Amino acid sequence: NGIPMQTLELQHRMRPLISKLMKPIYNHLNDHQSVFQYPEMKGVGKSLYFITHSHSEEHQDETSSKTNVFEAQYIERLCRYLILQDYNPSRITILTPYSGQMFQLKKLMKESCKGVHITVVDNFQGEENDIIILSLVRSNKNGKLGFLKIENRVCVSLSRAKMGFYIIGNIDFLAEHCNIWQNMKSIAEREEVIGQALPLMCQRHPENKINAALPKDFDESPEGGCMLPCNTRLDCGHVCPRPCHNYDQQHEEIKCNKPCPLF
Secondary structure (H helix, E strand, C coil), X not given: CCCCCCCCCEECCCCHHHHHHHCCCCXXXXXXXXXXXXXXXXXXXXXXXXEECCCCCEEECCCCEEECHHHHHHHHXXXXXXXXXXXXXXXXXXXXXXXXXXXXXXXXXXXXXXXXXXXXXXXXXXCCEEEEEEECCCCCCCCCCHHHHCHHHHHHHHCCEEEEEEXXXXXXXXXXXXXXXXHHHHHHHHCCCEECCEEEECCCCCCCEEEECCHHHHHHCCCEEEEEECCCECCCCCECCCEXXXXXXXXXXXXXXXXXXXX
């Protein structure tokens, strides 16, 4: 309308790999030097990854919204895994475009991921967090994308994460019906950050890797590490009874389950 305006071109939030997703929307976006200093993600082989799948969405009669049970189950396990990497739950936010999926996630994660913020994309405009997990939900035979074809909603969805960003959705379906997602798919393929399985690795034994394509695959990391025993010697003289873990490395909270007459 002829109103004077300026477009910001220097971003101070996202790791450069994450900001690349914004290039089709913001062609001249540049990264401030500060975003090159973020540490690598713990326990995950990639700081950005698109986990793609073909599981269908469901329609919620109560809310007239959409859900995707597979995505919700996967995210619950991924979120629990990240907390076991010793990330405080307050550093993790789960986003979705659909209120039905938000309620599904909150119900599923009520006990396992306390302190993790779960909300719809529209309520997170202007916000940010260290780690964002995004559930895209839509996957159907009718070619209906709903909110996911609206550019400003996509922009908000892709630009909230600082250090780690994990997206789960049906990228083939999205890319087939929307140029925005076709561009995102091309970028993710070029950067090799897309696939059916998220690469995980044990912090203490990095040679032990997991490709998590299904929620049950996280069972291979029961305590956030690998299946090897911890074997750290406790103050009582016995070894730690738990499998390899990354939290409580000083073993101040883990209790020995053997008779310890001297303690």
